Amino acid sequence: SQQGEEDPQALSIQEGENATMNCSYKTSINNLQWYRQNSGRGLVHLILIRSNEREKHSGRLRVTLDTSKKSSSLLITASRAADTASYFCATGLIQGAQKLVFGQGTRLTINP
Amino acid sequence: SQTIHQWPATLVQPVGSPLSLECTVEGTSNPNLYWYRQAAGRGLQLLFYSVGIGQISSEVPQNLSASRPQDRQFILSSKKLLLSDSGFYLCAWSTGKQETQYFGPGTRLLVL
Numbered sequence: 001s002q003q004g005e006e007d008p009q010a011l012s013i014q015e016g017e018n019a020t021m022n023c024s025y026k027t028s029i030n031n032l033q034w035y036r037q038n039s040g041r042g043l044v045h046l047i048l049i050r051s052n053e054r055e056k057h058s059g060r061l062r063v064t065l066d067t068s069k070k071s072s073s074l075l076i077t078a079s080r081a082a083d084t085a086s087y088f089c090a091t092g093l094i095q096g097a098q099k100l101v102f103g104q105g106t107r108l109t110i111n112p
Numbered sequence: 113s114q115t116i117h118q119w120p121a122t123l124v125q126p127v128g129s130p131l132s133l134e135c136t137v138e139g140t141s142n143p144n145l146y147w148y149r150q151a152a153g154r155g156l157q158l159l160f161y162s163v164g165i166g167q168i169s170s171e172v173p174q175n176l177s178a179s180r181p182q183d184r185q186f187i188l189s190s191k192k193l194l195l196s197d198s199g200f201y202l203c204a205w206s207t208g209k210q211e212t213q214y215f216g217p218g219t220r221l222l223v224l
Contacts, residue, residue, distance in 0.1 A: 030210055042202055042215035043156075088155060092210030098144055098163055099171075100210060104155035 004103030012109040019076040021106040023089030030092040114139035118216035131190040135203030143205040145186040150200040
């Protein structure tokens with residue numbers, strides 16, 4: 001099974017609402033990162049949160065990390081049509097050498 | 113500033129033909145380099161990564177190979193393409209172990 005699994009697989013909300021996506025993982029991590037991918041494009045890094053941090057903010061983005069539950073959430077407040085994209089979490093495993101492990105992603109659609 | 117280039121953007125190749133995808137990074141030295149493949153609507157599968165010239169780690173045994181002939185050049189190759197090699201290929205770089213990865217625009221490969 002996947003190291004990082006996002007939930008839900010797809011989310012559709014109205015513009016202006018908040019969007020919450022979750023990521024669960026199975027083994028201990030050094031850090032967890034969130035990326036965004038617009039259709040047919042490369043991924044763009046959003047936030048990196050380290051294992052000793054519990055919450056980070058960047059603009060309208062808020063990421064939380066609960067290492068006891070092995071889970072993270074990404075909150076996008078006051079969503080905009082331009083936020084429509086796929087969102088991926090990626091984990092840097094303690095035993096993971098020089099790489100990240102990406103989840104399958106959440107497809108977010110913001111309806112105008 | 114750092115930039116990453118991938119080419120071609122789109123490629124249609126017959127089964128059994130060779131493949132060469134190139135990725136180059138500008139504005140940084142001794143980056144970690146990564147090749148990923150993404151099936152439609154799915155997450156990223158790490159294929160290869162490199163921490164230095166001539167150093168290649170393979171993640172998934174398959175029909176593909178990678179080479180790093182220069183510090184900022186990463187090449188993905190195949191001698192004979194299979195139908196299952198179709199997908200979206202992404203190159204990425206980072207400054208070090210499990211740090212933020214910066215992605216190229218991707219190459220969409222269709223094997224017919």
